[in-house]
Amino acid sequence: MTTLDKKPARGEGRKDPWSQLLVKVGKNQDRQAYHALFEHFAPQLKYYAMANGMASHAEELVQEVFVSIWRRACLYDWQKAAASTWIFTIARNQRIDMLRKMRRTSVEMPVETEDLWQIPGEDDNQPVTSLHRLMSERRVRESLKHLPEEQITVIAKVYMEQKSHQMVANELNIPLGTVKSRVRLALNKLRVILQDQNV
C-alpha cells in the first residue's frame, strides 16, 4: 500500500491490494482473499460498531457486514470506489439498518436504507468518472496526514461516534461555531467545500 502511494498520477488507476482482493472475491468466490479482507477489516469494523454505541451488537454488525460483502462482491467495481470506501458504506448502511430494526414499529417503512444511502457503484445512473473516485480516496488519505489534530478529532467523532456537531461541541466544551469552523477548514483542505461556499 505504501509503495502504491508513491506512484505518480498515472498510477492512480491501479487497484490497491484490498481492492484486488475484493475483486477476486467477486469474480471467483475466492475464500482466501475473503479471509484476508476479514483479517484486515473485521477488527476495524468491530471498533466502529463499539465506538458508536453498539457494543452489545458489535460482533453481529461485523458478521452482517461480511455476509453482505460476500453477497455483493460481484457488484463491486474497483473503478468506482476503493475497497475500503465500499466496505465503509456497507458498514454504515448495516448500522443504520440495525438501528431501524431495533426501533421498528408495527408499520412497515416503504423506504429502505439503500434508497437513502447508496453503496458506490451500485447505481449506474452515475457517470462520475472512475478516476475521480479512485483519486479521491488517495487524496483524502494524503490530506488527512496534514490536518491538525483538533480537526481530525472532531471529524472522527462525527464518523465514528455518530455525534452531531452540537454534541461534539458539548463534549469538548467548545462553542458550536468552533466545531463547525474546524470541520469546514478540514473539508476545505479535502476540497469538499464548493467554490461558492465560504469557509
Place this chain on the structure above:
Amino acid sequence: MTRHHPDSLSLMEYSAGNLSEPHALCIKLHLDKCLSCRSRADTLDSLGAVVMEQQPRVSVSESMFDSILARIDSSPAPQPMAKPAPRINVLQKLLGEDINHLPWKRQLGDVSVMDITDRFPGQQEQVVLQKLVAGGKAPAHTHRGSETTIVLQGAFADQKGVFNQWDFVVLTDQDEHKPVAVGSEDCITLSVLSAPIKLTGTFTRLLNPFIR
C-alpha cells in the same frame, strides 16, 4: 442545473449516516441529480473509510470467520446477487404515484399540502409536500425551527433567488419569505420541518423511541 446545494457539514453528517431518514431523503434526491455534490459525497465516504482505518482495532472472536462461512454456505446456492434491477425511484416508492395526482389538501389560496410524516415511522420530524400552483403566490411566512426543502418540480422564487428543480435550501426561523411559483409548472417541494420539541443531536433522535 442545480444552483443551491447542501452545505458541506450536512453532507458530512449524511455520509457518516447521522441524518434522520427524511433529511437523508432530501440529500439523496439532490445527489442523484447533482454531479458535483455526488462527487463531494464520494469524497466524504472515502473520508469515513480513512478515518475508520486510523482508529484502534478490536479483535473479533476466533470462531467468527467460521460462522460467517457457515452462513454463506447455508444460504441457497452461492448464487451471488444478480445485477440489481434498477431501483424504483425513491419518490415513487414513497408516494406510490405521480406527485401531480396526490390527494393534495388545499390550504391557503394557491398553496396545497400533503403531510407524509407517516411514511417515516418513528421519526421526530414533520415531512410535507407543498404545491404552489404555477404563477401562484404563497403568503409571507417564517418557519418554526429549521426547514429543509428540495424542489421536486417546477421552480419558485423569493428574495433570496430562484430555486429550480432539485435545488436544496435550508430556512431557519430567521428567514421570512414570500415564495412565488415561476415557470409554467406547478412548483412542488418536499420539506422536512424540525420537531416542535427540539431534541439535541441526531443520536438522541434515534434513541428517542426507546426512551418514550
